[in-house]
Amino acid sequence: MKLLLQIFLIFLLIGCQSKENKNYESKISGKWIFAEEYFITRYDNEGFEEPPPPPRERLGYNFFSKDSCETNFSFFKINDTTKLNFRGHYSDVENLGRKTIYKIENDSLKIFNRSFNRWDSFYIMNLDSNNLVLNRQNVVIQKFAWVIKK
Secondary structure: OHHHHHHHHHHHHHHHHHHHHHHHHHHHOEEEEEEEEEEOOOEOOOOOEOOOOOOOOOOEEEEOOOOEEEEEEEEEEEOOOOOEOOOOOEOOEEEEEEEEEEEEEOOEEEEEEOOOOEEEEEEEEEEOOOEEEEEEOOOEEEEEEEOOOO
């Protein structure tokens, strides 16, 4: 009897986890614009407060079906780091566009960063019909608002 109860509980937990993941994917579709940003205070080994990362502008995402999304900023690739223009900026830069892919694994949102060929991972703190709150590496908490299309 105990064995049957344990097996039933395992299947119940597995079923709840997959429904929650599917729920994230259905709720995330649409356009999200940046609303607020909070920095989590961090300290170095000597006890001094570390400065927060620089603020990022033009944050926001547009999530489509089939795991594709579009960012409000473009991805760039520096082809030659030795070529600088008169302002000190790299002159051989390729614009990779704003489209990329994403995936949701458990309670993490992963967006592929085409500039660095890596996945940027965010912990989903809250996702409902109007708000998306993401935690990036316990350093920055970003809040987004869903844009209602008229």
